[in-house]
Amino acid sequence: MFKATINAKDFKKIIDATSNLVDEICFEVDENGIKANAMDPSHVALVSVNIPKDTFEEYISDVHDIGVDLEALKKIMGRAKSNEKLTLELDEEKNKLNLILKNDAVRKFSVSLYDVSSTNLKVPDIEYPNEVMIKAGAFVEALKDAELVNDHVSLKISEDGKFIIFSKGDINQSETIYDNNSESILDLKITESSKSTFNLAYLKDITKATSSDDILHIYLGSDMPVKIEYNIGNAKILFLLAPRIET
Amino acid sequence: MFKATINAKDFKKIIDATSNLVDEICFEVDENGIKANAMDPSHVALVSVNIPKDTFEEYISDVHDIGVDLEALKKIMGRAKSNEKLTLELDEEKNKLNLILKNDAVRKFSVSLYDVSSTNLKVPDIEYPNEVMIKAGAFVEALKDAELVNDHVSLKISEDGKFIIFSKGDINQSETIYDNNSESILDLKITESSKSTFNLAYLKDITKATSSDDILHIYLGSDMPVKIEYNIGNAKILFLLAPRIET
Amino acid sequence: MFKATINAKDFKKIIDATSNLVDEICFEVDENGIKANAMDPSHVALVSVNIPKDTFEEYISDVHDIGVDLEALKKIMGRAKSNEKLTLELDEEKNKLNLILKNDAVRKFSVSLYDVSSTNLKVPDIEYPNEVMIKAGAFVEALKDAELVNDHVSLKISEDGKFIIFSKGDINQSETIYDNNSESILDLKITESSKSTFNLAYLKDITKATSSDDILHIYLGSDMPVKIEYNIGNAKILFLLAPRIET
Structure with a gap:
């Protein structure tokens, strides 16, 4: 079970920021929120995202690894208007992530999940002068x-x-x-x-x-x-x- | 004889709407106004335009078939400002259509007529549920x-x-x-x-x-x-x- | 010695106007201001620029020929904001022209000088009807x-x-x-x-x-x-x- 509602504008910006470096990503979701770490294909840059539960209006989640194509997600989020609410919903049976935008119309997008396993990538803890x-x-x-x-x-x-x-x-x-x-x-x-x-x-x-x-x-x-x-x-x-x- | 004055903005929109589907068109003009029916080159879509006489500020017309290249007309109308008046005038002698826009300057465009004969295309009368x-x-x-x-x-x-x-x-x-x-x-x-x-x-x-x-x-x-x-x-x-x- | 301060917007426009026709130019500077004449590569068009001393907020200059690549200058001026002051400064030792823009940040650009000798090109004095x-x-x-x-x-x-x-x-x-x-x-x-x-x-x-x-x-x-x-x-x-x- 994973269902989360967030304002579309913030999620769009998170996806935009991530997709500039990485093609696919594994969202590690659990009761505390969404996390994801990924490296760009040349292993020169690392991106780490942390969306705590309290960012969401509604948030219910078991532990899942949700692997998605960021380019597809970026295109869909590009269609969201800034005042819209976005509901993310895992369809475990069909192995899809649904994205539902509600406004004057109800708009449902669904994307197939990728088998991107969690990378166990850690952000190195460096001290900077x-x-x-x-x-x-x-x-x-x-x-x-x-x-x-x-x-x-x-x-x-x-x-x-x-x-x-x-x-x-x-x-x-x-x-x-x-x-x-x-x-x-x-x-x-x-x-x-x-x-x-x-x-x-x-x-x-x-x-x-x-x-x-x-x-x-x-x-x-x-x-x-x-x-x-x-x-x-x-x-x-x-x-x-x-x-x-x-x- | 064909001479008609219309606000440039409306005529521009008619030409834009038509030229997206069709390259050339035959305007069938008479005392009641302008009509045109045309199919796109693949015969998948039909467009039908009806501009009754009362759309025009000034309208004098005999019966003529005026075949024009819509791409040329679209470019010319793209140069019109939204508050301008457009006068269309058939020059039968030179076989041209003149388009005159008056504002701070007087601008005269003329395009050669095509031998696009009237198609007798009818819009089929379909009943829809x-x-x-x-x-x-x-x-x-x-x-x-x-x-x-x-x-x-x-x-x-x-x-x-x-x-x-x-x-x-x-x-x-x-x-x-x-x-x-x-x-x-x-x-x-x-x-x-x-x-x-x-x-x-x-x-x-x-x-x-x-x-x-x-x-x-x-x-x-x-x-x-x-x-x-x-x-x-x-x-x-x-x-x-x-x-x-x-x- | 050549040092001159001008509002960035005007200098940007002068460079834009010139660079559309000419790739490189020789600014002839002296105590009275900056002059430059140049022909386009096909010798069809001539451009002549005259920036008198009083155009500048600050102006100190000996006699120099300053040959520059207009494309590089155009790119740099494209980065100037319209309310910025631009200081031009000849670095004779390094054979460079420095461009300094001051605003929230201090921005220093420097371009190498070209050996474009003054052309002695004169604007012909034609009488027009x-x-x-x-x-x-x-x-x-x-x-x-x-x-x-x-x-x-x-x-x-x-x-x-x-x-x-x-x-x-x-x-x-x-x-x-x-x-x-x-x-x-x-x-x-x-x-x-x-x-x-x-x-x-x-x-x-x-x-x-x-x-x-x-x-x-x-x-x-x-x-x-x-x-x-x-x-x-x-x-x-x-x-x-x-x-x-x-x-």
Whole structure:
């Protein structure tokens, strides 16, 4: 038994955020809520989703592994209107997940389940020297600056405690500098200077589903994976992206 | 002699609605107004347009067959602004149709006439067991739901008198259900349950030029063509689409 | 030494207007401001830019030739927000031009300089029988009308002093007529009827960066190049386009 009702807008955003990196996912559901961890096909990025029970208006669940094609789910959620309620319902007999949207019409979608077994993937518990709290919109804009000159980008903490998004191409370079006076910065918890370089396409995928006012927690160290976390309603989404090895 | 003035917005919509299905058309004009019937190249859909004289601000006409390339007309009407008046004028000597738009500038377009003879095509007079009056926007949204899973769609009247837009793919399915309580439904005149299946691309073409508040009259029966009618100002446009033979 | 601060919006528009025709350009800077003349690769069109010193908030300059890739500059300026200040700064040691945008973040871009030597290109001093002052939006709309029927367009002054944008295709034709009563016409200084025909794609490139309320000065004669001038803030931009030889 699994039946859960949530506002369609939040679930749409969770699916959007996840589907940019991963094609299929196994939702591990139980009485406490929905969890899912997955790695992208190249094993460079990890995404972890946690939707606690209290995010839902109605929530009844036994323990199940629900493997779904995220592309199909994304298309269906793309059809939801922002004020709609979504009911998710497991049809164990037919091995399908039903998605029911109620508004002026009743709309029922159903998708076949995949045999995606739970991965037992754990999010590694890393300690970071630096944490940046920044509005998603400001970070996304800085990535667009970097994109003009190259396909990778360095996230740096300078000696004097500034957060620098830096990119260097063969002939051009770009640099976006945020400090404590920037309105888009909510907090800079800095203990040391650091620099790591990342594939820009992954960072764009990771931030694609954000709204510009979402608050990103970006955890940084030298040549360490970057950890990026934000909330979607009561749900939490976390990304871990391996650094690019510079030669 | 043929000279007629109409507001550009209405004529643009008539041309848009027609040109989605048909490449060229023969406007049969006379003292009562403009009529045209045409079938799409695959002979699956029929469109019938009736623009009575009183739709026009000014209307003077003898009997003529005016064959035009709808793609050219559509492009020209795409250049009209919604508050403009359009004058249509037959130049019999040069065998051209002139389209004159007056606003800040005077804009004159002229298109060569095609030798598209009047087809004597008649709209068959079919009696239908069921009629659905629904806002065009709601019907178009339901077609988009169906499009997620397959390229054809079933229009059903259920035993309990609901209007169901249903689509089934290899692994997914979608279903949009309207009943008398739906705000988008203006009327359901039901005498029996029915089901017919149609090519989705045709239904999309038929409804592409509609505004979401246009009222569609959809006539349905089992394995019968669907008839869809709506008004554009005082003009009436009607589509007949053959059902898909299910195997 | 070259350092100049200007509002980003104006500089963006100057770069947009220029880059539609030319790939690289040599800015000739001195104590009076920035000048640049360039021809498009096919030598059909000439663009001339003049940004006097008083256009800038801050301006300090020796004499330099600054050769830049306009495509790179266009991309960077595309990242500027309309309320931002832009500082241009020549780094003679590294042979780079720095572009610094200050807002919530500090953003530094730098582009390598090209060895584009000053061309000594002069704008020929031609006397024209006719001058049309027209809102850019109205002229651009007329070009779109013409585009429906052919890839070249005639700019005509009629015997009775109207400004006509005319295009003729194999089967269709279009004509947009402005006179002294048209609101989009600010002035018509006519001394004789005239007609010249131009490549439509060039005219579209020349007017692409305009806002609809910009005032174009269009200078016309029979089988003469057309000269089109407009202002961007205090800066002046001028285009000269050779006529199409009609056979």
